[in-house]
Amino acid sequence: MNSNYRLLDTGNEKRxxxxxxxxxxxxxxxxxxxxxxxxxxxxxxxxxxxxxKWEGSLPECRVHFDKKTFDISLMDGGQLGIFPEQSPxxxxxxxxxxxxxxxxxxxxxxxxxxTIFASTTTNEVTHxxxxxxxxxxxxxxxxxxxxxxxxxxxxxxxxxTFLEKExxxxxxxxxxxxxxxxxxxxxxxxxxxxxxxxxxxxxxxNQLSDGRPAFILLSAHEPSMDENYLADLIxxxxxxxxxxxxxxxxxxxxxxxxxxxxxxxxFAVS
Numbered sequence: 001m002n003s004n005y006r007l008l009d010t011g012n013e014k015r016x017x018x019x020x021x022x023x024x025x026x027x028x029x030x031x032x033x034x035x036x037x038x039x040x041x042x043x044x045x046x047x048x049x050x051x052x053k054w055e056g057s058l059p060e061c062r063v064h065f066d067k068k069t070f071d072i073s074l075m076d077g078g079q080l081g082i083f084p085e086q087s088p089x090x091x092x093x094x095x096x097x098x099x100x101x102x103x104x105x106x107x108x109x110x111x112x113x114x115t116i117f118a119s120t121t122t123n124e125v126t127h128x129x130x131x132x133x134x135x136x137x138x139x140x141x142x143x144x145x146x147x148x149x150x151x152x153x154x155x156x157x158x159x160x161t162f163l164e165k166e167x168x169x170x171x172x173x174x175x176x177x178x179x180x181x182x183x184x185x186x187x188x189x190x191x192x193x194x195x196x197x198x199x200x201x202x203x204x205x206n207q208l209s210d211g212r213p214a215f216i217l218l219s220a221h222e223p224s225m226d227e228n229y230l231a232d233l234i235x236x237x238x239x240x241x242x243x244x245x246x247x248x249x250x251x252x253x254x255x256x257x258x259x260x261x262x263x264x265x266x267f268a269v270s
Contacts, residue, residue, distance in 0.1 A: 005019055009036055016045065022058055065084075092266065093177070097117075097123050101122045111137040119151065130158050130184070158190045164204065173209060175216075176216045182222045216237060218230050218233065227248065
C-alpha cells in the first residue's frame with residue numbers, strides 16, 4: 001500500500017516515525033532492544049511523547065494510504081489519529097466490500113480508517129464510537145479522502161449499548177469490524193473491559209446477523225488475546241469450511257526492527 005508514512009526505527013521502548021517531512025517519537029514497550037539509527041536521527045524528531053505529554057509540535061500534517069487521506073495531530077495518550085499496523089486489514093476490507101452490497105457496522109471505529117476503506121456508494125457503513133472527538137475527525141477524514149458521497153452513518157454511543165438497541169429495533173447487518181481496546185469509558189461513564197465484554201460483543205454480532213455474517217474482522221491489542229483466541233471467538237459465527245485468516249499486526253521497520261502491535265482474525269463468505 002502506497003503511503004507517506006514510514007516507521008524508521010525502534011528501540012529503547014520507543015519508535016521513530018515519519019509522516020511526510022515530519023518526525024515523531026512515541027512509546028513502543030515491545031521494542032526492548034537498542035535502536036539501529038543514531039541518536040542524531042532520533043533527536044531530529046519534531047515531537048516526542050514522553051509517556052504523559054507531548055513535547056514539540058506538529059504543523060498541519062496528513063498521512064496518505066493509497067488514495068485515502070487522514071488528518072494527523074498530537075492527541076492524548078500519544079496517539080496521532082491513525083493505526084498504520086492495520087493497513088493489511090484495510091486492503092482486505094476494500095477487496096471484501098468491493099463486489100457486494102453490504103450493511104456494515106464498524107465499532108470502536110476511532111477516526112474512520114476502516115470505515116473509509118469499507119465504504120462505497122452502495123455499501124452502508126455505521127461508524128460507531130463513544131468519542132465525539134474521534135467521530136468528528138472521522139467525518140473530516142471521509143471528506144479528505146473524497147468519499148463524501150459514500151453512505152456512512154456516524155453514531156456517538158457506547159458500543160455495547162448501541163448494539164443492544166439495534167437488536168431491539170430489529171436491525172440487521174452483513175459485515176462487522178471491531179478493534180476494541182483493553183479498557184475504555186463510553187457514554188454515561190459506561191466501562192468497557194475486553195476480557196469481560198468481548199463474549200457479549202460476539203453474541204450481539206450473532207444476533208445482528210441472524211447467525212450468518214458475510215464477514216467479520218476482529219482485532220485486539222491485549223497480549224492475552226492472540227490470533228488463536230480471536231479466531232476461536234469468531235469460529236462459531238462462520239459457515240462450515242470457511243477459512244479463518246489470523247495473525248499478528250506487524251509494523252515493518254526500515255531499520256529491520258519490526259514490532260508487533262496486536263492480533264487479528266477475519267473471515268469472509270465467498
